[in-house]
Amino acid sequence: MGVKNALTAENLRSAYGGESMAHMRYLIWSDIAEKEGFPKIAKLLRAISFSEWVHARNHFTILGGGIGDHLVASGAVFGVGKTADNLTGGFRGEEFEIDQMYPVYLHTAEFQGEKAAARTFGWALEAEKIHARLFHEAHEAVKSGKDVGIDAIFICDICGHTAPGSAPQQCPVCKAGRDAYREF
Numbered sequence: 001m002g003v004k005n006a007l008t009a010e011n012l013r014s015a016y017g018g019e020s021m022a023h024m025r026y027l028i029w030s031d032i033a034e035k036e037g038f039p040k041i042a043k044l045l046r047a048i049s050f051s052e053w054v055h056a057r058n059h060f061t062i063l064g065g066g067i068g069d070h071l072v073a074s075g076a077v078f079g080v081g082k083t084a085d086n087l088t089g090g091f092r093g094e095e096f097e098i099d100q101m102y103p104v105y106l107h108t109a110e111f112q113g114e115k116a117a118a119r120t121f122g123w124a125l126e127a128e129k130i131h132a133r134l135f136h137e138a139h140e141a142v143k144s145g146k147d148v149g150i151d152a153i154f155i156c157d158i159c160g161h162t163a164p165g166s167a168p169q170q171c172p173v174c175k176a177g178r179d180a181y182r183e184f
């Protein structure tokens, strides 16, 4: 693959970096949630971590080449805290992607006629909206000392769509079949 326009290539590198960090951050926070006695939040973090991995893989694949440094746009926090703080960092990072980063990257890619990049940015944007909502839900639970009430989470391996409870027959974002979902 590969992209023609430098600005969209830069945005892909940035988003690849941001998603890679989110993937790792959520795995680290998952271990902390487990230790604090929130196994369902730990699982939620692992599942969402996989969704970010899907986004990172898609961005990376479209880049298709090049060597050099890149800046990472990120509204994320760094380091560990208690699970309540980590979840606050989680929804803030997701909200940065929803309100700032992905709409700008998506519109830039569309303006530049970069179809593959626009598709991967659009797919990520849709998943991040669900992630923000789930992190808010988990945060509310933790504030009252409870685990979140989600038993299973399904992630689309094609686009990262995140479905708590059960997998749909067809992914509403990328239209892949149910088989594309990985269960956590």
Ligand SMILES: [Fe+2]
Pocket (backbone or CB within 6 Å): 022, 048, 052, 094, 127, 128, 131
């Ligand atoms: Fe996310």
Ligand SMILES: [Fe+2]
Pocket (backbone or CB within 6 Å): 156, 157, 158, 159, 160, 161, 171, 172, 173, 174, 175, 176
């Ligand atoms: Fe999908």
